[in-house]
Amino acid sequence: MKKSKDRIMLYIIGYILVGLVGLLCLLPFVLVISASFSTENEILKHGFSLLPRKLSLDAYRTVFDKPDVILRAYLNTIMVTIIGTITGLFITSMASYVLQRKDFEWRNKFSFYFYFTTLFSGGLVPWYIMMVRGLRLKDSYLALIIPMLFSVFNMLVMKSYMSSGIPDTITEAAIIDGCNDFAIYSKIILPLSKPTLATIGLFIGLAYWNDWYNSMLFINTESKYTLQYFLYEKVNNIEAYKKIIAQGGTNIGTFIELPTQTLKMALTIVVTGPIILAYPIVQKYFVQGITIGAVKG
Amino acid sequence: MLLPAALYTFIFSYLPMGGIVLAFKNYNYRDGIFGSPWNGFQNFRFFFQSGQAFKVTRNTILYNLLFLVVNTTLQVTLAILISEMPGKRYKKTMQSFMFLPYFISWVIVSVIAFNFLSYDYGVINALRNSLGLDKLDFYGTPKYWIGILTFFNAWKGVGYGTVMYLAAIMGIDTSLYESAEIDGANIFQRIFYITIPCLYPTLIILTLLAIGNIFRGDFQMFYQLVGNNGLLFDYTDVIDTFTFRALITSNDIGMASASGLYQSVFCFITILTANYLVRRYDKDYSLF
Numbered sequence: 001m002k003k004s005k006d007r008i009m010l011y012i013i014g015y016i017l018v019g020l021v022g023l024l025c026l027l028p029f030v031l032v033i034s035a036s037f038s039t040e041n042e043i044l045k046h047g048f049s050l051l052p053r054k055l056s057l058d059a060y061r062t063v064f065d066k067p068d069v070i071l072r073a074y075l076n077t078i079m080v081t082i083i084g085t086i087t088g089l090f091i092t093s094m095a096s097y098v099l100q101r102k103d104f105e106w107r108n109k110f111s112f113y114f115y116f117t118t119l120f121s122g123g124l125v126p127w128y129i130m131m132v133r134g135l136r137l138k139d140s141y142l143a144l145i146i147p148m149l150f151s152v153f154n155m156l157v158m159k160s161y162m163s164s165g166i167p168d169t170i171t172e173a174a175i176i177d178g179c180n181d182f183a184i185y186s187k188i189i190l191p192l193s194k195p196t197l198a199t200i201g202l203f204i205g206l207a208y209w210n211d212w213y214n215s216m217l218f219i220n221t222e223s224k225y226t227l228q229y230f231l232y233e234k235v236n237n238i239e240a241y242k243k244i245i246a247q248g249g250t251n252i253g254t255f256i257e258l259p260t261q262t263l264k265m266a267l268t269i270v271v272t273g274p275i276i277l278a279y280p281i282v283q284k285y286f287v288q289g290i291t292i293g294a295v296k297g
Numbered sequence: 298m299l300l301p302a303a304l305y306t307f308i309f310s311y312l313p314m315g316g317i318v319l320a321f322k323n324y325n326y327r328d329g330i331f332g333s334p335w336n337g338f339q340n341f342r343f344f345f346q347s348g349q350a351f352k353v354t355r356n357t358i359l360y361n362l363l364f365l366v367v368n369t370t371l372q373v374t375l376a377i378l379i380s381e382m383p384g385k386r387y388k389k390t391m392q393s394f395m396f397l398p399y400f401i402s403w404v405i406v407s408v409i410a411f412n413f414l415s416y417d418y419g420v421i422n423a424l425r426n427s428l429g430l431d432k433l434d435f436y437g438t439p440k441y442w443i444g445i446l447t448f449f450n451a452w453k454g455v456g457y458g459t460v461m462y463l464a465a466i467m468g469i470d471t472s473l474y475e476s477a478e479i480d481g482a483n484i485f486q487r488i489f490y491i492t493i494p495c496l497y498p499t500l501i502i503l504t505l506l507a508i509g510n511i512f513r514g515d516f517q518m519f520y521q522l523v524g525n526n527g528l529l530f531d532y533t534d535v536i537d538t539f540t541f542r543a544l545i546t547s548n549d550i551g552m553a554s555a556s557g558l559y560q561s562v563f564c565f566i567t568i569l570t571a572n573y574l575v576r577r578y579d580k581d582y583s584l585f
Binding site for chain 1: 298299301302303305306308309310311312313314315316317319329330371374375378379381382383384387388390391392393394395396397398399400401402403404405407408409411412413415417418419420422423426452455456457460461464483484485516517521524537540541544545550553554557558560561564565568569
């Protein structure tokens with residue numbers, strides 16, 4: 001088939017625009033990576049640039065010279081993410097399962113009970129007081145996990161997947177066979193909901209991984225910071241961080257000689273690393289999830 | 298089995314709703330939420346008379362409208378182009394790039410912003426310097442932030458939004474396109490007379506939802522990009538950041554509850570209105 005003029009024009013516009021936006025999205029990452037591999041002097045003289053003018057690993061050497069501080073934050077984030085995601089998935093999927101069962105009497109009442117909280121909330125202050133004064137969660141690991149355990153939005157997505165993706169007859173058949181409700185959930189519904197579990201799990205997991213807000217609100221002890229808040233703190237108090245490293249440092253000189261700008265960038269890369277590595281898998285399930293959401297409304 | 302979720306919602310959503318009485322009280326730690334003395338509308342009076350209420354409300358609404366227009370235009374345009382273009386590998390690669398910013402935290406975005414905007418080392422100022430132009434003081438000039446915040450908001454959301462609109466485009470009945478082809482429509486006519494009208498339901502729903510949330514500022518973005526840089530607040534302070542600072546920085550529980558309740562009430566009203574409009578448009582798309 002010969003391509004008509006209008007088609008070619010659209011392709012040209014498409015290639016240019018899509019390429020432009022794509023590269024613009026990638027560019028900042030390149031800049032941060034390049035800065036993290038530069039020498040501090042070049043940055044001070046010429047500013048950040050697209051490619052490092054002089055390659056140097058100084059910044060990374062500084063980060064890993066005293067790795068226990070950042071490893072601690074890594075460990076916190078990994079633990080919080082794993083525990084939070086698994087518990088969150090459990091709570092969310094159980095609630096979704098119950099609400100999609102057509103023989104559940106108070107289905108609509110409970111749906112409204114959950115839904116109403118997305119319309120109206122007490123706001124930040126009463127919630128904060130509940131966490132800090134009511135449950136005494138200040139400076140506790142639980143304060144990092146609890147706030148994001150359950151979201152009504154995730155529950156609704158999962159519920160709509162379960163009610164449209166799994167035929168009711170399966171549940172009915174299981175009931176006739178004498179299966180109890182929990183067994184139906186764990187042996188039938190969960191295995192059949194794998195795609196949505198993966199997607200919602202990633203939603204929850206990503207939220208935990210990227211969380212800094214709850215650390216900022218509730219955590220006072222530095223050893224309990226999550227990774228993102230650790231980064232935020234260190235980038236904003238880079239001098240204090242340099243002092244810590246200089247004190248325990250082995251092969252690096254006084255803290256005045258330690259890099260500052262490149263160190264910020266290297267820290268950022270060390271924190272972002274895992275997301276970039278997991279990106280291909282994460283992206284696949286996310287795209288699937290959004291597509292399910294869009295089709296189901 | 299519903300119990301954990303129901304209990305969770307009760308403790309973290311319903312119980313705190315009782316806490317809205319704080320907005321009408323002079324809170325102190327000794328007497329707690331219910332023992333503290335009432336002070337009527339005093340907290341609200343401070344909030345409104347200081348001029349803060351007007352400023353943060355204006356900023357929140359205008360930013361949300363701006364984000365809505367920019368994001369929707371960009372995402373719909375890209376989705377349509379991607380759906381029409383050949384070159385699978387090219388499209389896939391570019392889409393992967395576009396989705397990348399979605400997965401990083403706002404903390405990292407703020408480092409990226411610094412990399413671009415810093416007065417001494419930023420890429421933009423380095424570029425301007427080499428072109429012989431004056432350096433720009435981004436972190437000291439409020440008006441630039443309208444553009445900066447819009448850019449980063451669009452940057453972070455473009456991948457997600459494009460995938461969503463692409464999914465909607467894939468749902469369009471292909472027979473419409475085939476008949477247009479037979480009738481001799483060119484590709485632009487097809488886009489303007491078939492694709493875009495077919496996206497109307499999605500567009501209207503998403504727009505109304507966004508308008509329903511117009512009183513909610515994206516705290517994470519505003520806080521990370523602007524931080525506690527008071528110089529910029531005239532153009533960048535939104536209700537959420539204001540409430541947060543009142544609570545954490547100045548520890549003014551009364552003011553924070555007042556602005557928080559003000560936001561909750563207006564949110565509630567706009568969401569109900571938006572939903573009413575969706576219902577009138579098409580009952581199937583309404584939220585409740």
